[in-house]
Amino acid sequence: MKNKKVFSRTIDITCYEDEQDSVIIEGEIKDTRLCHYYLVTGERKEPGILHNMKITMKVSGNSLTISDIHVEMIHYPREECIEANKNIQKLNGLSITKGFTKAVKDIIGGTRGCTHVANCILAMAPAAVQGFWAHKAQKPVTKEFANQGSMSHYLVDTCYVWRKDGPMIKKLSESINKIQS
Numbered sequence: 010m011k012n013k014k015v016f017s018r019t020i021d022i023t024c025y026e027d028e029q030d031s032v033i034i035e036g037e038i039k040d041t042r043l044c045h046y047y048l049v050t051g052e053r054k055e056p057g058i059l060h061n062m063k064i065t066m067k068v069s070g071n072s073l074t075i076s077d078i079h080v081e082m083i084h085y086p087r088e089e090c091i092e093a094n095k096n097i098q099k100l101n102g103l104s105i106t107k108g109f110t111k112a113v114k115d116i117i118g119g120t121r122g123c124t125h126v127a128n129c130i131l132a133m134a135p136a137a138v139q140g141f142w143a144h145k146a147q148k149p150v151t152k153e154f155a156n157q158g159s160m161s162h163y164l165v166d167t168c169y170v171w172r173k174d175g176p177m178i179k180k181l182s183e184s185i186n187k188i189q190s
Contacts, residue, residue, distance in 0.1 A: 017041045020132050024140025031069040031076065032144050034137045038062050038129040039084075058084045060125045068137045073105040080126055093123035105134045150188055 018040050025033040040060040047053055061084035067077040078101060080094045099116045103109060110131055117127050164171040164181065171177055 014043050016043060020129055022133050022136040024136060024143065026144045027067060028069075030071070031067055032137065032140045034066045034068060034133050034140060036064045036066070036129045036133040036136075038064075038125050040125070059086055060084060062123070062126050062129065064126060064129055064133065066130070066133060066137070068105060068141060073137060073141060075100050075103050075105070077101065080123075090123060094126060096121050097126070100130070105137055109134055150184075 018038070020036065020038050022034065022036045025035070027033050038060065039058060041058050042054070042056050044056055045053060063081040063083060065077075065079045065081075066075055068074065069076040078097055080097050082091055082094070085091070094117075096117050100113065103112055103116075113127055113130055115121075117123070117130075165173050165178060169175070
């Protein structure tokens with residue numbers, strides 16, 4: 010027996026190259042109610058899109074710092090939702106490194122913003138790192154880039170493979186040392 014689908018959430022994230030040291034990340038979150046439902050007022054609503062927000066974020070430099078961010082509210086359930094993004098510009102200057110999740114929650118979490126936008130931004134952060142590396146990796150690693158220590162800074166202890174005491178970090182360190190010499 011297959012259960013009836015009642016709700017769907019999709020988050021779509023795409024990274025684009027921009028300047029040499031920056032990428033543009035577009036994230037879109039879409040919530041769809043797949044069956045009719047009732048509001049607390051008793052009003053019946055038909056199935057359809059409930060939330061649809063698009064976030065465009067520019068991330069610059071090896072520090073992966075947000076240098077520009079915009080939110081487009083495409084579909085939202087209440088007019089008040091538009092006001093929820095008044096603090097979004099406070100994310101400019103944040104680096105997508107350790108502590109980013111807490112900072113986003115502190116700045117636009119809870120009553121300070123839209124939970125859907127915040128969730129999408131938190132999903133965009135690791136994609137921004139991947140997009141930045143995909144952009145940079147189109148050319149061989151330079152001595153200057155290796156000297157900045159950027160690669161290991163973003164990889165150490167992010168997952169099992171990149172654990173500090175694991176073989177991949179050792180291999181990465183050896184490769185960086187080879188490039189630097």
